[in-house]
Amino acid sequence: GGISMKALCIPPEAGTGPAPAPYTPAPAAPYTPAAAPAAPRSQQPAARPAAPGDLMELDMSGGLAAAPAPGIARQAPAPPKPAVQLDRAKLVAEREAREKREYEEKMARHEEQKRREEQGKKEKVELADKLGKELQDWAKTPDGQTFKEIRTLLSTMHNVIWKDSGWKPLNLSELVVESNIKKYYRKAILMAHPDRHQSADSEQQVRADRIFN
Numbered sequence: 001g002g003i004s005m006k007a008l009c010i011p012p013e014a015g016t017g018p019a020p021a022p023y024t025p026a027p028a029a030p031y032t033p034a035a036a037p038a039a040p041r042s043q044q045p046a047a048r049p050a051a052p053g054d055l056m057e058l059d060m061s062g063g064l065a066a067a068p069a070p071g072i073a074r075q076a077p078a079p080p081k082p083a084v085q086l087d088r089a090k091l092v093a094e095r096e097a098r099e100k101r102e103y104e105e106k107m108a109r110h111e112e113q114k115r116r117e118e119q120g121k122k123e124k125v126e127l128a129d130k131l132g133k134e135l136q137d138w139a140k141t142p143d144g145q146t147f148k149e150i151r152t153l154l155s156t157m158h159n160v161i162w163k164d165s166g167w168k169p170l171n172l173s174e175l176v177v178e179s180n181i182k183k184y185y186r187k188a189i190l191m192a193h194p195d196r197h198q199s200a201d202s203e204q205q206v207r208a209d210r211i212f213n
Contacts, residue, residue, distance in 0.1 A: 120202055123202035124202050124205065124206055127202055127203050127206045128206055131203070131206055131207065131210070134160060135160055135207070135210040135211075138153070138156060138157075138159065138160045139153065139210070150181060150185060151172060151175045151181065154170055154175060154181070154184050154185065154188060155169075155170050155171065155172050155175060157170075157188060157211065158170075160207060160210075160211065161191075161192075161207060161211065162200075162203065162204040162207045162208065165191065166191070167188070167191060170184060188211070189212065192207075192208045192209075192211040192212040193208070193212060194208055194209050194212060196208075197209075
């Protein structure tokens with residue numbers, strides 16, 4: 001069933017020279033695969049860090065530190081400082097002493113304030129007895145039964161008011177008009193109000209209280 005082919009050999013013509021040699025095919029070259037193209041620089045894998053060698057070693061933080069030079073001993077880390085032991089008994093004693101001192105200071109201030117208040121009350125009582133007749137004669141009629149007229153009180157208030165009060169004497173002629181009487185009456189009431197003389201001396205408090213009332 002195969003087909004066989006025979007090479008036909010054409011005889012050379014006479015006088016044309018020797019016959020050509022039969023065709024022999026050249027041997028095929030062995031197959032060599034082409035090299036793959038180089039990858040771009042951006043796609044090349046990053047170089048791996050060099051492992052610690054003789055000249056480099058890892059430090060405690062995870063980085064690379066220079067290895068000590070040959071013949072030099074490595075310095076040992078400093079030992080941790082011992083914890084401070086607190087003296088509980090001493091602390092308690094200091095706190096109790098501080099609280100006692102604060103309590104004594106507070107009690108001393110309280111006693112001083114109490115002493116001043118008692119002294120002020122005593123002085124007020126003595127001054128009220130001493131100034132009572134003067135203020136009584138200013139405020140009431142000679143029989144002591146009724147208060148004097150407001151014009152008379154305002155025109156003579158400079159005789160009983162405390163020193164350096166700022167009150168100026170008034171004449172009866174200035175108190176003829178009703179509006180002036182109201183004006184100077186309000187001024188006298190505001191000036192002699194006891195709340196404005198809480199830190200004043202005892203005599204000023206007694207005079208202000210008596211004039212106001």
